[in-house]
Amino acid sequence: MPNPTRQQIIDAHEALDTLCRETGVKTPVNALKWIILKALPPKPTPTMAEVEWDDDKHYLAEAEHPEYGKVIMFGKNFFFGHIRIMRTKEKGALWIFAEPGTLTPTGKRYTLTEVQE
Structure with a gap:
């Protein structure tokens, strides 16, 4: 994925979080999670479209x-x-x-x- 869109980056981070939550084994999964996070672009900061106005x-x-x-x-x-x-x-x-x-x-x-x- 050479130039992922903002939404693709958010989806990848959410998929990784879901995968880690649903797996019963903690230590190996967490170690792998950090390896994957190093390869992913940082999760974008939410825009006001994703935040309820207060x-x-x-x-x-x-x-x-x-x-x-x-x-x-x-x-x-x-x-x-x-x-x-x-x-x-x-x-x-x-x-x-x-x-x-x-x-x-x-x-x-x-x-x-x-x-x-």
């Missing part, structure tokens, strides 16, 4: 978009399924809706704070 976790969270780079997520349009994003300040402000499958959360979140002047 305002507490995703409002003002950073994500990576293939075209716009790092963006900030603001909310999900539950009618169309798109996520409202803003491109970060390095590239100039841009507000758009993005497909959930194009957004990979980075784990970073932002907070709003009031500045006393």
Whole structure:
């Protein structure tokens, strides 16, 4: 498999996990699992299409978009399924809706704070 797709990589990792769980012998299987994992590409990070939107976790969270780079997520349009994003300040402000499958959360979140002047 010279250039496996994202889904093929995920399927291979899940198949390996299932195989290891369903086998009664632990030590030899675990040793073989690590050999196989070294040959597999790393499991891709889940996109927002694979994650259920949660305002507490995703409002003002950073994500990576293939075209716009790092963006900030603001909310999900539950009618169309798109996520409202803003491109970060390095590239100039841009507000758009993005497909959930194009957004990979980075784990970073932002907070709003009031500045006393």
